[in-house]
């Protein structure tokens with residue numbers, strides 16, 4: 001029987017434990033370039049078995065929130081090199097989340113003030129974080145997107161490939177393809193955001209096509225053992241929805257099983273919300289993946305506490321558990337979970353934007369003693 005605190009192989013990497021730091025957007029990288037504060041933040045959390053960085057846009061077109069770090073500028077790759085080097089020096093492992101937001105963006109963030117792109121021209125009932133003319137940050141309604149022409153898709157696949165190569169050049173141990181939370185890949189997957197009538201729309205096979213082509217582009221560039229993917233079958237995040245998610249996501253993971261990926265990261269329920277917002281067979285999803293020969297580490301997320309995480313791994317329901325908010329306020333979360341020590345509360349007012357306050361100034365157990 002495995003424990004949450006046992007090591008685990010993820011691709012060729014040996015992780016010290018089965019606790020992952022989930023991707024957390026913090027909006028603290030002006031100019032889309034990782035900075036010294038980001039280095040400190042990730043270094044502080046290096047005791048996680050695996051850190052998965054905040055969403056990291058593959059291009060400016062893929063950017064939907066102000067001041068998030070990208071992987072499309074040479075200076076950004078240099079900045080990420082300092083992050084990965086610090087995490088590795090502290091004994092940690094780190095993956096970068098490759099992100100294209102699709103329609104969850106704002107014209108002020110897009111190249112030339114253009115409309116964001118999406119599978120179909122359907123505006124999201126959602127908001128994104130922008131910087132106003134006076135320099136203040138604020139959440140604003142997402143802009144009306146335009147539908148991608150099928151001729152544009154190979155270019156976006158090339159953007160993913162290039163970003164995956166840049167990630168390896170920057171020293172990351174793996175990449176996580178962001179296919180969750182109503183962003184571009186998820187917009188292709190869900191019938192309510194994908195009204196295409198070409199080879200990327202309509203049937204389940206067509207709607208999973210783009211996700212699979214992204215996986216293929218990245219696996220062919222950096223290898224399956226350094227590639228993971230994040231999915232969120234029933235989340236309503238960013239106005240995502242599908243009338244029948246079980247067959248859709250079972251078909252997706254069955255297709256993924258043939259790529260020998262390093263990990264599958266599953267958000268169970270509504271992201272950051274109820275775990276039972278919609279009926280879904282989570283064990284059935286994993287069983288469908290394993291039945292097709294899928295061997296990837298099965299990582300689960302959303303609302304896990306110490307007891308539920310320990311049970312998930314000991315029962316074999318999951319191989320790893322990722323924590324988001326708890327890592328914001330507890331840089332030494334692994335030690336605290338091991339010792340069943342008190343946890344710092346996170347300050348929601350400093351989640352997005354700002355500086356060290358609520359980012360790098362949370363105390364460790366040692367400092368609290």
Ligand SMILES: C=C(C(=O)O)c1ccccc1
Nearest residue numbers: 023025055065180181237
């Ligand atoms: C990257 C995000 C996601 O995966 O939902 C995100 C972005 C902004 C705020 C919260 C979360």
